[in-house]
């Protein structure tokens with residue numbers, strides 16, 4: 001598939017759900033993709049990209065940012081505390097705030113810099129032991145804590161368990177966001193972004209459907 005096809009499907013899903021055109025932000029997940037593939041998608045006009053590793057993003061985006069204007073980078077993968085400084089310098093949004101200690105570090109950096117990326121709390125909606133994110137029952141407290149630190153927490157993010165119907169997870173995330181007054185909902189990937197849009201997603205993270213299967 002191509003960027004144009006995915007954009008078309010996204011606009012159709014918005015219309016189907018009675019949502020305003022362009023109300024959902026498409027994040028093109030470029031992790032692990034070759035530079036050629038990423039450049040091709042940049043040349044087609046996409047400017048919002050998702051990466052899951054700080055280091056990988058650091059090695060290639062500064063060059064693309066010289067070549068193309070107005071690129072916006074979103075961190076969607078786990079963030080180690082010792083990479084937090086590099087992350088806040090590079091990314092416009094961080095979707096993977098998943099523990100109080102990381103929030104603390106981000107708050108300190110935000111104060112120092114007088115600026116902070118938009119933040120999403122990652123919620124482990126399936127309570128999977130191996131997966132990052134706060135447990136659903138801890139989400140309200142985490143959001144309150146972050147607000148107490150003056151952090152710009154704008155939304156919630158989830159990655160549903162593989163092989164399960166995503167819809168109940170998206171619904172749970174939407175409820176968490178709603179009861180906490182969060183307007184951002186980062187949910188939906190290549191296989192389920194239309195379902196996510198129907199359930200209120202504001203940001204969908206689509207990788208392989210745009211770029212092709214990840215190599216290696």
Ligand SMILES: *Cc1c(COP(=O)(O)O)cnc(C)c1O
Nearest residue numbers: 029052076189190205206207208
């Ligand atoms: C890789 C990744 C995606 C994109 O997955 P696709 O199935 O390739 O669309 C979305 N979100 C996160 C957090 C990811 O790590």
